[in-house]
Amino acid sequence: MKNISVFSVVACVTLLFGRLGMAQAGDPLPSWSDGAAKSAVVAFVRRVTEAGSRDFVPQSERIATFDNDGTLWAEQPVYFQLLFAIDRVKELAPHHPEWKTKEPFASLLKGDMASALAGGEHATLELVMETHAGMTTDEFEAQVSKWIASAKHPKTGRPLTEMVYQPMLELLAYLKANGFKSFIVSGGGIEFMRPWVERVYGIPPEQVIGSSIKVTFEQRGGAPVLVRQPTLKFLNDKDGKPVGIHHHIGRRPLAAFGNSDGDLQMLQWTTSGAGGGFAMYIHHTDGEREWSYDRKSSIGRLDKGLDEALAKGWTVVDMKRDWLVVFPPNR
């Protein structure tokens, strides 16, 4: 009871005195340098939330969508979900002698990621899906939870769940405090994200949209189970993002945040609503604190999207210039 009361009081103080409390506590986006990107997002939030504003939007319609890889957490040197797939391939290899000569498994088992990734994003995703099927949904959730608890980044050695962008965590909290409901809209697997995003981002599993494989309902020993099948059901990337958003949310987002050409259609869809919408691209410009890549990268390519953002005046975050901090301090 004590915990609930403390939670309730905190929630109420936030609800009743949110803006005041925030003003007293100072800057809600302390890891963002004062500049055009920060100003744009703060101006947008004020424009749609302040009573009396001509563009005021009721709280229930304040939907924000965030790409995950490269937008909320890092995506270099490879998508982190691929690290999970590699560990899974290694674990399952003794039961699959044929993988020694079958690509992309053979390359992965040799540690040759470049060859394994040669088939492009779609091949990567299919590989991931293939190695993610054949178990129940409960079993898969347990596997992901166990793995993410100890998985480390190959370059920094930090837990993957600490390879998240501190400025984006602040942005999620800032939007939440202003009545927004944020969804993850990722090309990654929906069930790969759900077990940990609530703890890491404060986003519950029902606010996650992603790529998915087919799932079937079966009875096993009198108990119902959902079984993951090795068939791609939906690829939540590019054209798929507005489709996935519509399917899961049923409303057009008011704001969308991405970092690659795979997010372009989501940003187009978000900004085409009646009142206009807010679109932001995260541009990976910091080769020292993170990675620097855009138009020619095979991971997180930002080319057409960058042109369209510049042409349409969308907000583009220059990570090197606009972010005072990239990753959270070591815990």
Next chain:
Amino acid sequence: MKNISVFSVVACVTLLFGRLGMAQAGDPLPSWSDGAAKSAVVAFVRRVTEAGSRDFVPQSERIATFDNDGTLWAEQPVYFQLLFAIDRVKELAPHHPEWKTKEPFASLLKGDMASALAGGEHATLELVMETHAGMTTDEFEAQVSKWIASAKHPKTGRPLTEMVYQPMLELLAYLKANGFKSFIVSGGGIEFMRPWVERVYGIPPEQVIGSSIKVTFEQRGGAPVLVRQPTLKFLNDKDGKPVGIHHHIGRRPLAAFGNSDGDLQMLQWTTSGAGGGFAMYIHHTDGEREWSYDRKSSIGRLDKGLDEALAKGWTVVDMKRDWLVVFPPNR
């Protein structure tokens, strides 16, 4: 600003003093007669929400799922979505001379619903889907919104949005006050429900799960649109309900409410979790105030489900006995 403050204060009073306030205000389920069904749902809610309870469930995991047709609103003499389809067929008929001899359109245009429905639920749904495609998602939303604002029930003459069950509205509010997040999980079309469920049930569009047709992302005159295609994408019925729940929510419900064999798998899935779950069937036993039907009905058949409910001790609502009121008073 005044409205926001009033809302905040009300929300806080509810949050901090919810149970006390409710006890003072009296019975949260006044349209339910005192009996086994009401006792069972109240005991369940207390068991999972009261601090110190061995079965306490954190608020974020309190997910409830509700079938719509026959559970939240009536479904006789035909599913209400079919009334929309019929009106749409009539409206489009001048552009489709071939419908005069093509079933099920020919029967519908003659007002012979029995023949049009002869193909069963799947045929009905396909007919509905066929007549619901070929426009953008924005256009379809506008069509549904316009139609539902004036659609009347063929027998009672009441607006369809008043053919909802008052005891279930109270149950939705009671669960919400106790920290539950409720989802609609219907065999009906997801986009047919979304435009009106927030106003009628207090359930936002992103908490609606239903059957769906394929949607594609296109550019029209420089503006992105989502176009509804005449292809069934997902049938959210029977085995499909747990699959749809998993896809949209990613958590097993803590409580599920249905009225037909089409809800059986949802109830099986809900009650198979680690802590057990609460399952309720609404049994249509009141031929005077509503309709009386179960094992032999072509609409909302409750046969296998009733047997399983009795065998497993699920809560079965006898509408005639357990509900003091069926529909809300005339507004």
